[in-house]
Amino acid sequence: MISLTINDQQHELDVPEQMPLLWALRDVVNLTGTKFGCGMGLCGACTVHLDGAAVRSCVTPVAAAAGKHVTTIEAMATDAVGSKVQEAWLDVGVAQCGYCQAGQIMSATAFLKDNANPSDDDIASAMGGNICRCGTYNRIRTAIHRAAGQEEQA
Amino acid sequence: MNRTVDTLLLANVSRRRFLQGLAAGSALVVAARWDLAAAAEDKQYGAAGMPYGWVDNPNVFIQIDEDGSVTVTNHRAEMGQGIRTSLVMVAADELGADWSKVKATQAPGDSETYGNQDTDGSRSMRHWFDPMRRAAASARRMLEQAAAQRWDVPVDECQAGVHVIVHTPSGRELGFGELAAAARELDIPSRDSLTLKPESEWRLIGKSLGPSHASDTASLERAPAVDGEDIVSGKAIYGGDIRLPDMAYAVIARPDVLGASVASVDDSETLKIPGVIKTVRLEGTSQPSSFHPLGGVGVIADNTWAAIEGRKALKIQWNTEGLDANAGYDTESYRKMLEQRADSPGKVLRASGDIEAALADAESRHSATYYMPHLAHATMEPPVAIARVSADEAETWAPVQDPQSARDQVTEQLGIDGTNVKVNQTLLGGGFGRKAKPDFVVEAAHLSRALDGRPVQLQWTREDDLHHTYFHALSVDRLEAGLGSDGKVQGWRHRTLAPTIMSIFQDDPKYKATYELGMGLTPLPFDIPALSLENGEAPAHKRIGWFRSVVNLPHAFAIQSFVAELAASAGRDHRDYLLELLGPAREIDPLAVGATWNYGEDPERYTIDVGRLRGVIERATEEADWGKSLPAGRGQGLAVHHSFCSYTAIVLDVEVDDQGSVIVHQADVAFDCGPRVNPERIRAQMEGSVVMGIGIGLLNEISASGGRIEQDNFHQYLLPRQANAPREVRVHLVDNPDAPMGGVGEPGLPPVAPALTNAIFAATGKRIRELPVGNQLKG
Numbered sequence: 001m002i003s004l005t006i007n008d009q010q011h012e013l014d015v016p017e018q019m020p021l022l023w024a025l026r027d028v029v030n031l032t033g034t035k036f037g038c039g040m041g042l043c044g045a046c047t048v049h050l051d052g053a054a055v056r057s058c059v060t061p062v063a064a065a066a067g068k069h070v071t072t073i074e075a076m077a078t079d080a081v082g083s084k085v086q087e088a089w090l091d092v093g094v095a096q097c098g099y100c101q102a103g104q105i106m107s108a109t110a111f112l113k114d115n116a117n118p119s120d121d122d123i124a125s126a127m128g129g130n131i132c133r134c135g136t137y138n139r140i141r142t143a144i145h146r147a148a149g150q151e152e153q154a
Numbered sequence: 155m156n157r158t159v160d161t162l163l164l165a166n167v168s169r170r171r172f173l174q175g176l177a178a179g180s181a182l183v184v185a186a187r188w189d190l191a192a193a194a195e196d197k198q199y200g201a202a203g204m205p206y207g208w209v210d211n212p213n214v215f216i217q218i219d220e221d222g223s224v225t226v227t228n229h230r231a232e233m234g235q236g237i238r239t240s241l242v243m244v245a246a247d248e249l250g251a252d253w254s255k256v257k258a259t260q261a262p263g264d265s266e267t268y269g270n271q272d273t274d275g276s277r278s279m280r281h282w283f284d285p286m287r288r289a290a291a292s293a294r295r296m297l298e299q300a301a302a303q304r305w306d307v308p309v310d311e312c313q314a315g316v317h318v319i320v321h322t323p324s325g326r327e328l329g330f331g332e333l334a335a336a337a338r339e340l341d342i343p344s345r346d347s348l349t350l351k352p353e354s355e356w357r358l359i360g361k362s363l364g365p366s367h368a369s370d371t372a373s374l375e376r377a378p379a380v381d382g383e384d385i386v387s388g389k390a391i392y393g394g395d396i397r398l399p400d401m402a403y404a405v406i407a408r409p410d411v412l413g414a415s416v417a418s419v420d421d422s423e424t425l426k427i428p429g430v431i432k433t434v435r436l437e438g439t440s441q442p443s444s445f446h447p448l449g450g451v452g453v454i455a456d457n458t459w460a461a462i463e464g465r466k467a468l469k470i471q472w473n474t475e476g477l478d479a480n481a482g483y484d485t486e487s488y489r490k491m492l493e494q495r496a497d498s499p500g501k502v503l504r505a506s507g508d509i510e511a512a513l514a515d516a517e518s519r520h521s522a523t524y525y526m527p528h529l530a531h532a533t534m535e536p537p538v539a540i541a542r543v544s545a546d547e548a549e550t551w552a553p554v555q556d557p558q559s560a561r562d563q564v565t566e567q568l569g570i571d572g573t574n575v576k577v578n579q580t581l582l583g584g585g586f587g588r589k590a591k592p593d594f595v596v597e598a599a600h601l602s603r604a605l606d607g608r609p610v611q612l613q614w615t616r617e618d619d620l621h622h623t624y625f626h627a628l629s630v631d632r633l634e635a636g637l638g639s640d641g642k643v644q645g646w647r648h649r650t651l652a653p654t655i656m657s658i659f660q661d662d663p664k665y666k667a668t669y670e671l672g673m674g675l676t677p678l679p680f681d682i683p684a685l686s687l688e689n690g691e692a693p694a695h696k697r698i699g700w701f702r703s704v705v706n707l708p709h710a711f712a713i714q715s716f717v718a719e720l721a722a723s724a725g726r727d728h729r730d731y732l733l734e735l736l737g738p739a740r741e742i743d744p745l746a747v748g749a750t751w752n753y754g755e756d757p758e759r760y761t762i763d764v765g766r767l768r769g770v771i772e773r774a775t776e777e778a779d780w781g782k783s784l785p786a787g788r789g790q791g792l793a794v795h796h797s798f799c800s801y802t803a804i805v806l807d808v809e810v811d812d813q814g815s816v817i818v819h820q821a822d823v824a825f826d827c828g829p830r831v832n833p834e835r836i837r838a839q840m841e842g843s844v845v846m847g848i849g850i851g852l853l854n855e856i857s858a859s860g861g862r863i864e865q866d867n868f869h870q871y872l873l874p875r876q877a878n879a880p881r882e883v884r885v886h887l888v889d890n891p892d893a894p895m896g897g898v899g900e901p902g903l904p905p906v907a908p909a910l911t912n913a914i915f916a917a918t919g920k921r922i923r924e925l926p927v928g929n930q931l932k933g
């Protein structure tokens with residue numbers, strides 16, 4: 001049994017320690033907002049927060065999350081920065097297919113908590129691990145500035 | 155359109171069902187649809203020419219509840235283009251509905267009821283704008299009639315306002331919800347009696363409701379987005395997000411070599427892995443395999459990870475007997491073979507004047523060979539499907555571009571009566587043509603059957619996706635031109651070679667199909683005295699399929715690069731040279747140039763309009779301040795292309811730094827698709843096309859060696875990331891409201907890569923003829 005706190009709820013999971021957190025979330029806990037894109041830490045679709053830091057859940061063994069706080073997209077509405085990011089995403093109309101956007105929002109939220117006043121270059125490097133095949137990068141940049149309250153740069 | 159047949163069918167719709175939506179027993183509804191027998195006698199275009207045609211019955215699409223909520227059924231696949239919002243907007247506007255009271259629901263695969271659902275070819279709005287408006291206008295008319303009865307006044311005095319019917323002389327109002335029950339009892343008005351709203355009364359259609367472009371948030375209003383909130387909160391349901399009781403999870407080991415089958419399998423280690431339930435041998439289909447799966451060995455488990463681990467432990471011997479060509483497929487030597495073949499004449503597709511003389515007598519002669527590799531769609535959501543299949547029933551949940559095709563394939567390949575096959579449509583995490591091939595739904599169905607009807611979710615991993623997609627064809631295009639002493643083109647020869655998509659449907663076709671050649675090759679719009687367009691033989695050794703914009707990609711890359719090369723050699727400005735080559739504004743008859751497919755549209759309405767090509771070039775270059783002075787290492791590149799009944803010109807402002815890295819500073823896209831429904835989503839499609847096109851230009855490459863695809867994941871198949879996006883994308887929508895409506899999802903893409911390589915040439919003097927740019931600018 002592995003004990004996990006996911007979105008402030010306690011879960012006891014009977015899974016192998018090496019199972020990636022992504023599959024534990026999706027297939028065992030049935031939280032499907034976190035997406036599978038590559039399984040190798042290369043695309044960011046599976047990004048969640050582990051004690052507030054953005055991690056790729058597809059390469060994070062579930063054992064590495066034991067005793068820590070896992071936060072997923074499903075809880076972003078109750079996160080002060082996360083909800084701002086979500087609103088900015090809607091204002092700017094970022095999403096196309098939307099499949100990458102949970103990961104984008106999780107990365108952007110963790111990033112804005114570290115850097116409240118980001119430049120375009122900061123955004124390009126912090127968000128460089130999140131692929132969007134629909135090509136919504138310009139709007140992601142705009143929305144991050146907007147969430148940071150940097151209207152003049154947005 | 156055969157109005158008589160259609161009107162008759164419409165009249166048969168049970169009126170009791172009016173405005174009740176499609177709760178149950180949909181077999182009672184005889185949808186008004188194009189009669190296929192009639193279509194065979196008389197060539198039909200547009201929506202009428204598609205299987206199952208169009209439907210404009212309000213019962214099928216619009217439901218009004220007594221609480222006033224309006225539910226519109228979207229029957230097209232939502233894959234990021236925004237059709238689930240845009241088509242619902244059309245219905246809401248024509249009905250007079252308040253957007254905040256409108257919901258969308260998704261149709262299952264049932265084209266008998268809904269009309270054609272094949273979401274492909276950039277045609278959803280082109281084909282469905284009018285039927286959807288008629289459906290909504292019918293519903294509005296019924297509400298007006300119900301109000302007239304209630305008030306006992308002439309119906310002409312009753313008019314829809316916003317979510318109410320107003321008695322115009324007295325100003326009395328009744329809400330849609332208050333009238334819904336009475337409206338249901340009325341007959342559907344005849345199509346002839348409908349009056350569609352004039353453009354002046356539109357509140358949603360054609361309005362810029364969002365940011366005017368991505369970097370302008372000054373007076374931001376939120377644009378409508380049906381799925382917007384669900385997406386940002388993780389609630390949106392994609393193919394892998396359904397959780398059924400007792401569901402198992404699976405992956406499949408497929409053969410590297412196309413057509414190979416399982417000779418033997420040892421699954422003893424697999425079955426020891428905790429969570430693995432069983433393995434299943436799956437039959438492949440000999441080529442051409444159409445939408446049949448590739449076969450292999452399925453591993454079914456309690457969760458996806460156990461299935462993936464179980465697959466790693468399989469020991470499979472593959473049988474590749476008789477498949478030497480596929481087993482030896484090597485893209486490098488294949489490319490060389492095509493380049494050699496380009497030295498000899500191909501099948502002539504279109505010719506005028508004396509090409510040999512024009513080339514021989516030319517003052518100067520130029521030739522160039524362009525290469526594009528295979529591409530994989532790499533939708534962010536890899537193929538995934540859930541199926542629950544018993545002996546005589548099947549139900550699936552999947553992200554498919556054509557749910558009716560998925561239904562047909564399950565019906566045929568599982569041998570189940572089609573009326574017992576239900577295909578539920580989820581959102582698509584990207585489509586780009588991949589998910590128009592429902593092989594993965596059939597795979598899931600086979601696995602569920604093998605597990606005695608337990609629901610199974612089949613997940614394609616990224617490796618599966620890159621190794622086994624229906625690839626965009628590798629291509630070689632050889633162009634040759636003779637210029638006169640004035641620098642003008644006297645003769646133009648284009649030989650194109652690439653395996654055809656028809657190789658998945660026919661036994662070893664040697665040439666590109668007419669519809670492929672019609673994508674930007676045969677309809678060459680240039681004003682040149684001598685011309686020869688040719689196609690050489692190219693066999694297929696992988697499944698070839700359509701990828702966003704399809705064969706327009708290599709054709710546009712070759713033609714738009716070559717024009718820039720000729721302009722440079724003639725010492726002329728590229729823009730001026732391109733306009734001169736196009737010649738004066740005129741409309742070219744697609745049939746006269748052998749472009750008989752013409753994207754399925756009537757060649758009389760949908761011509762190749764040189765004036766519109768000129769218009770987008772002029773707009774893009776003006777907006778980009780073409781010819782402006784730029785620092786060293788920086789340059790502008792231009793390209794234009796007509797596809798999917800729309801016109802796009804792009805100017806990119808590109809820097810190549812001393813490391814050989816490419817930075818795109820600015821993109822100016824001028825786009826003319828005729829009338830616009832959702833300008834905000836049109837802009838989004840152009841922005842996304844620019845990014846995808848930069849990826850095609852700089853990064854994307856699929857190669858094969860020994861029949862095996864060499865790229866396993868995103869460390870090898872490189873996709874554009876945040877830093878590759880232009881610093882700024884500016885989309886300029888060209889007003890052309892009287893033109894016939896064009897496509898949006900695909901036509902933005904073809905000119906991007908040539909605009910990029912033309913800009914690289916302007917910046918560095920280096921001509922890129924081989925995609926992707928990759929390391930060609932380094933060192």
Ligand code: FES
Pocket residue numbers: 035036037038039040041042043044045046047056057058059
């Ligand atoms: S799925 Fe985890 S980074 Fe791609």
Ligand code: FES
Pocket residue numbers: 095096097098099100101131132133134135136234534583584
């Ligand atoms: S919105 Fe489709 S992958 Fe990002």
